[in-house]
Amino acid sequence: MTPEELANLAHLRRAKDAIDRDYALPLDVPTIAQKAFMSPAHFSRKFRAAYGESPYGYLMTRRIERAAALLRAGASVTDACMAVGCTSLGSFSSRFTELMGESPSAYRGRAHDAVEAMPACFARFATRPLRSPAEPKSSRNGEALRQGAG
Template identity: 80%
Template sequence: MTPQELANLAHLRRARDLIDRDFARALDVPTMARKALMSPAHFSRQFRAAYGETPYSYLMTRRVERAMALLRGGMTVTDACMAVGCTSLGSFSSRFTELVGETPSAYRAREHSAVEAMPACVAKIRTRPARHSTGTAAGAQVSRIREAALTPAE
């Protein structure tokens, strides 16, 4: 790797850290790009090449991840949506369903005792949202596998 490529990765990490830290703030690509010392278009291309998803997609994944924790704690869907920085309940619900495989209301309503019994570091990894299609057999199977992994053995 060239010194320039290493420097670009360091700048991209700064922008990713901004997203991780300030996900609830109003963040846009130009703001993230400034943190990475790049133009917005170049930043978007470089971010996707480095992390496999667009900056906005990464931001929404972090927001959904935090919303999952808030919903497990009993917060309402609307309050969780606003707490993580989303302004549209419809867009939030659509993205949540796309990433988690079920609606925020259904996620909030189901039992989460297995997650509560795990150490926080393990729960964070096991409950991290992963993009999958819920309308396909493969998507349904992924949901069942993830659910089985979180259900305690009897």
Template identity: 75%
Template sequence: MDSQDLANLAHLRRARDLIDREYARPLDVPTMARHALMSPAHFSRQFRATYGETPYQYLMSRRIERAMALLRAGMSVTDACMAVGCTSLGSFSSRFTEIMGESPSAYRSRDHQAVTAMPACVAMVRTRPVRNAAPRNMAARNDVSRIREAGPKAAD
């Protein structure tokens, strides 16, 4: 890795930190790219190559992760949607279901005692959304949970 690669990585981390900190704000790729001191197209390519997902996918993962915590705490789906920066309840619910494999209201009504019994640092790691390769058709997608939450790791 040469000095230019290290500089690019530092710039990408700056943009990723922006997403982690400001996930509830309206963020778009040009804004993120400005923080990384890159053009939007170059930023998107570099971000995906480095982190394995597009900047928008990463942003939505952070929003869903925060929404999961709010839903576990008993917040309504609509309030959680707005609190994490999503403006469309339908889009939020669709994305949540796509990533989690269940609707936000089903997730909210589930028992979360295992997560609340864990130390916060462990719960944060165990409940973080993990994107896997999604099946192409919806019938197969309904059978696959794309997130492992507070349970034993699945065999790879």
């Protein structure tokens, strides 16, 4: 790895740490890119290459992760939404459902006894939102769809 690539990784890590720390603040890609000393477009490409998702996607995943912890603790959906920096309850609910597989209200309403019994470090790992893999693209002969149906 070249010294320039190492420097870029250090800058990306600084930006990722800023997202983890400041997730509840109004962040956007240009603001985060400044922390990495890169243009927004270059930063987005490098971030995706290094971490496998866009900076905005990473930010929203962290926000949903923190919101899930608040919902498990008994916060209302609206309070959790606002506490993690989301301004639209509808967008928050859609993203929460996409990442967690159930609505925020359903998540809040069910028991989380197993998570509450875990040490915090294990609970964070066990409850981390994961994006589902992309749907297979159909080809002219439908081969991708048949392989996915397996």
